[in-house]
Amino acid sequence: MIPNEKFKFEVKPEGGSTRITLKGVIDEDTDFEALKKTGAPALVVNFKGVTSINSCGIRTWVNFVKELQSTPIQYEECPPLVVRQMNMVPSFVGHAKVSSAFVPYVCDNCETEKLVLVPAKDFGNGNPNIPETLKCESCGEGEMEIDGNPKQYFAFAK
Amino acid sequence: MTKLPLPNNPAGLVTVNTGVLSKAEAVLLVDKGCRYIFSTELGKVDPVVKMTHAALLQGAVPLFPWENGEKEEMTLGGSRERQAISEAVVARCKLERKRFLREKVQSVLEELMTNVLFHAYRNADGKEKYARRQEAVLASRELIAIRFSSTAQGIYLSVKDQAGSLKFEEMARALSRCYSGHSQIENKESGAGLGTYMIFDAVTHLKVVSAPGQSTEIACWIADQRSFDNQHFSFSFFERSTK
Numbered sequence: 001m002i003p004n005e006k007f008k009f010e011v012k013p014e015g016g017s018t019r020i021t022l023k024g025v026i027d028e029d030t031d032f033e034a035l036k037k038t039g040a041p042a043l044v045v046n047f048k049g050v051t052s053i054n055s056c057g058i059r060t061w062v063n064f065v066k067e068l069q070s071t072p073i074q075y076e077e078c079p080p081l082v083v084r085q086m087n088m089v090p091s092f093v094g095h096a097k098v099s100s101a102f103v104p105y106v107c108d109n110c111e112t113e114k115l116v117l118v119p120a121k122d123f124g125n126g127n128p129n130i131p132e133t134l135k136c137e138s139c140g141e142g143e144m145e146i147d148g149n150p151k152q153y154f155a156f157a158k
Numbered sequence: 159m160t161k162l163p164l165p166n167n168p169a170g171l172v173t174v175n176t177g178v179l180s181k182a183e184a185v186l187l188v189d190k191g192c193r194y195i196f197s198t199e200l201g202k203v204d205p206v207v208k209m210t211h212a213a214l215l216q217g218a219v220p221l222f223p224w225e226n227g228e229k230e231e232m233t234l235g236g237s238r239e240r241q242a243i244s245e246a247v248v249a250r251c252k253l254e255r256k257r258f259l260r261e262k263v264q265s266v267l268e269e270l271m272t273n274v275l276f277h278a279y280r281n282a283d284g285k286e287k288y289a290r291r292q293e294a295v296l297a298s299r300e301l302i303a304i305r306f307s308s309t310a311q312g313i314y315l316s317v318k319d320q321a322g323s324l325k326f327e328e329m330a331r332a333l334s335r336c337y338s339g340h341s342q343i344e345n346k347e348s349g350a351g352l353g354t355y356m357i358f359d360a361v362t363h364l365k366v367v368s369a370p371g372q373s374t375e376i377a378c379w380i381a382d383q384r385s386f387d388n389q390h391f392s393f394s395f396f397e398r399s400t401k
Contacts, residue, residue, distance in 0.1 A: 006241075025241075028272075028290045054268045055353035056290060081261050088359060089352070104257055113257050147258045148383070 004029040011035070017042035017074075023049035026057030032064040043068070045096070048077035058085055058092060065094040074099050077117060080147075086156040093156055103153065105134055109142025126151065126158035162202060162211045172211050174202045181359060182337050184393055189334035193326060193395040210394065219396045224314065224363050224379040227307050234302040234317075237294040240271045243304055247315075251308035259382050262360050263313050267304075269353035270317040270376055274302050278321040278374065305377075312362065316377035324366065324374040326395045333358055362391045369398040 006025035011018060018040030053061075065073065073096035078086070083101050085092045101123065102115040114134070122129045128151065134144040146153070162172040172194040173187055179197035187195050194214070198204045202211075206222060213220035230250055232243055244264050247253075253260035275294050279287040288294035296302065303318040336355035358364055361378040368374045 052264065052268070054265070054272060055356055056272070059352060080257065081265070084261070084265075088356065106257075111255055113255065 004031070006030075009035065011038055013040070014044070017044055017072075019044045019046060021046040021049060024051055026050060026053040026061060028054070028056035028060075030057055030060055032060060035064065036067065040071070042072040042074075044074045044076060044099075046076050047079060047082045048102075050079060050082055053081060053085055058089055062089065062091045062094070065096060066091070069095060073097070076100050078102065079115070080104050080153075083153060083156065087152070090156070098157065101154075103130060103150075104147040105144035106147045107136040107139060107142040107144045109136060110139035112136060112138035112144070113147070114144060120157070123154040123157050126154050126156075128154045162207070164211075164214050172196075172207065172214065174198065174204070174207050178390065181391070184391070185333045185337040185358070188330045188393060191330070195393045197391050199390075206392070217399070219367055219398065222363065222365065222392075224312075225365075225377060227309065227314070229305040229307045229314065229316075232304045232306075234271055234275070234304055235296050237272075237275055237288075240268060240275075243271065244268060247304075247306050251306065251313055253308075253313075256382070259313065259380065262380055263315065266357050266360050266378060266380060267315055267317075269357050270315065270378075271302070271304070273353050273357075274317050274319045274374075274376075278302075278319040278323055280321070280323060310382070312379055312381040314377070314379050316375055318373055318375035320373055322368060322370045322372040322374050322400070324368055324376075326366075326368075326397070329354060329366065329395065358393070364391075364393050366395045367398065368396065369400050372400050 006027070007030045008023045010021040012021070018038050020035055020038075020043060022045065075093070075096050075098045078098060078101040080102060086098070098120060100117055100119050103118050105114045105116060106112070116134070118128070118130055130146070130150065132146065136142040136144050162174065164172065173192045174196050178199065179195070184195050184197065194210055196204060196207050196210075198207065202208070209220050232246065234240070234243060244267050247267060248260055248264065251263070253263060275296070276288050276290050277286060279300055281287050300320055305316045307314045332351035332354040336351055357378065360380060362381040363379040365377045366374065367377075
């Protein structure tokens with residue numbers, strides 16, 4: 001096994017659950033064994049710092065979640081790259097509940113991008129209740145639109 | 159649905175849909191042995207379909223319009239070089255400010271490179287030469303060519319190995335099992351199934367040119383969805399005779 005400098009995680013007990021913050025690349029070198037040993041009655045997994053995930057990483061994560069079948073798990077602050085995996089591979093979510101996800105907006109004038117955090121109450125059942133456009137704060141002239149189809153983006157929540 | 163027959167090759171029908179296929183419908187056709195699929199409203203009069211049919215009748219491999227243009231080339235020599243190549247492609251294609259396209263390109267390139275590194279090369283006993291959980295350093299005769307180019311409409315990528323071990327049946331199996339259900343994803347330590355599925359799902363055009371025992375080139379085109387209707391797509395698997 002080669003040392004993995006690409007992936008880091010932090011474990012922090014919070015009330016009745018444990019928050020796990022993932023950072024970096026999830027791939028064939030990523031090992032979640034240490035996370036299984038937290039013994040927490042419930043887990044909150046923060047995906048905000050995940051920068052890349054490949055098919056080997058997806059497989060490892062799916063197996064990890066499956067082994068924690070009896071532990072309530074919540075996913076928070078899921079970036080677009082994680083949302084795409086959740087849509088493509090339903091078992092990536094498994095029995096976990098998604099509490100929030102970032103939605104990418106892009107300006108039609110200056111192409112500036114912005115991620116907006118959306119809570120689960122605004123995308124429950126796959127029917128997103130989010131603004132179609134935002135005023136671009138960067139150029140002040142353009143409108144920011146969702147980068148993709150909102151219903152397809154939140155398909156995982158159906 | 160229209161099928162254009164290829165004499166002496168009943169399995170090699172060119173299947174053309176006159177409406178728009180879904181990727182899942184296309185995979186059902188691939189699973190039935192169809193190697194050439196074009197989702198196009200023009201049906202069999204689509205110029206690309208006509209070009210493909212004509213090339214196949216002559217035993218040639220067509221050059222699709224999305225493959226035209228000048229390419230940049232890099233060489234992949236081992237598993238640790240993947241990230242640097244991915245970053246270089248993003249920079250050269252100026253994708254820093256295009257999150258959606260950038261992440262798609264990085265994901266597709268990662269899966270293409272990983273599949274080739276760990277599945278293309280075999281030992282004499284037929285087993286894969288490089289294991290996923292170990293660093294792979296390729297021999298000089300195994301180096302992998304990465305080619306790419308960028309236009310306002312999308313990104314071209316191709317990965318070519320010097321093994322020629324990819325079989326159509328393996329690719330069809332990988333795609334069909336991922337589209338028919340996801341249970342195979344779990345409890346599986348290796349295999350190109352999920353990666354192939356991720357590639358096919360993300361790209362607009364996918365073309366495989368296999369020269370058994372010599373090389374396999376997987377080329378694809380990823381549309382920038384901001385400026386291109388990506389409901390149209392194609393899949394083709396050409397096999398060059400190496401006899």
